[in-house]
Amino acid sequence: MKIVIIDYGAGNIQSIIFGFKRLGYEPVLSSNADEIQLADKVIFPGVGEAGSAMKKLRESGLDKIIPSLKQPVLGICLGMQLMCNGSEEGDTKGLGVFNVNVVRFNNEVKVPQIGWNQVSHPEAPFFNGVKNNEYMYLVHSYYAPLCENTIATADYGRKYSVALQKGNFYGVQFHPEKSSIAGERLLKNFLNL
Template sequence: MIALIKYNGGNVSSVQNALARLNINSIITDDPDLIIKADKVIFPGVGESSSTMKVLEEKGLNALIPSLKQPVLGICLGMQLMCGNNEEGNTKGMGIFDVDVKQFPPEDLVPHMGWNTISDLKSPLFSGIEDNTDVYFVHSYYCGLAESTVSVCDYILPFSASLQKDNFFAVQFHPEKSGLTGSKILENFIKL
């Protein structure tokens, strides 16, 4: 069973639809027992950091997610909330990844929205995917480069397009909106 974490953020149903196109069944839930029993967990996200973290805290999910032992995939806001301090709403993240989340400097178009290239691919998530592949981004905040960085994107500055540490994986881009490449990334995650 694949559990998609339910909270006040958007995008959960579009991730579920992307999995359905791969003939992968999933449930959307905030039930800790179902999340713990799931084979894989996906923490999708579109929303604002501080209000989302408040909802996660109310449900106890902020403590549950870092304790999970199965593969966990954070997407966009999900990735950012798995990190350390976040400049959006001065939010304290879950600290799974030792990297802070910062706002892009206003030197270019922000938010970073649309297709962009990822490189330096170093994760099983990218099995069968060529370096310098395009994926779809929508974000105004970014995770800097860190020891856990497993792909890089350059927009205004180089940042972590994805992170990996132990059983935790995270992507800043939206695989569910990234065409065949995104489908392959989701498929690779499910096969872990």
Template sequence: MEIAIIDYGAGNVQSVLFALERLGYTARVTTDAKKIQSADKVIFPGVGEASSAMARLKATELDRVIPKLQQPVLGICLGMQLLCRHTEEGNTSGLGIFDADVVRFSNQVKIPQIGWNTITNLKSDLFRGITAEPYLYFVHSYYVPLIPECIATTDYQATFSSAIQKENFYGVQFHPEKSGEVGAQILTNFLRL
């Protein structure tokens, strides 16, 4: 299986690579549109700041490649947020695959949310084999509100979409690559889609 990890200077590429290695997979980190288009699975990681991340995607014209991908695509954290129409972070237009506006937590809660939180209302093959309300690792200041494409929810300041899916596009706000056995299960499920 060919797995492409989209390279746009995001911070957690190495962690995603290592997580896949622990599961017995190798992946290619690339900015090459052809390699991304021909991969069986595409992972769109993300740790960093939205406007500079979008600028880097535009510089390599990947902003036009990603929305047209046909194979399963998994956006992680900032990657998920950039799949949406707009994010409040740096007032940035995203890729527009999900008709959603990413917003910042209010100061009623500590920002960023850092730590392990539960996901509930699981509605996808991404969560196959996961029964109880599992804990996953989150690090973020912005979130996707509840939208029709929501496939998992989490409570912090409000209940928000901790995972979304539209056709072949999946987004998770948590870091499966850093979330112990449950995270590994979710990555495995994605690779088996």
């Protein structure tokens, strides 16, 4: 199985590579459109600021490639947010895969949210084998509100989307590669799609 991690200068690549290596796979890091399109599974990572990340995607043409992919695609953290219509962060236009706009947590809670939070996913097959209300690791200041694509939620001052799905596109706000056994199980589930 060929797993390609999209390389567009966003952080958090090494921990994702190690996450798949622990499962016995050797992912490829690539910004090459042909290589990404020929992958069996695509990982769209991201840590950083939405505006500058989208600028890099536009400059490389990947903003057109990613939404057109037909194989399973997993957006992680900022990767998931960039697959939404847009983000308040830098007033950024997103890739429009998920029909929701990302907004900033208000000042009623400590921002960013850093640490473990419970993920509620009562019916989502993507979470097969992961206990409902299992803890996952998060680091973020912006979030996707509840929407038609929500498959899992967390609560941080309000209930919000912590996982999204539309067709072959999946997105998680948490970091599965840093979320212990439950996160590892989720990566396995993705590879088994």
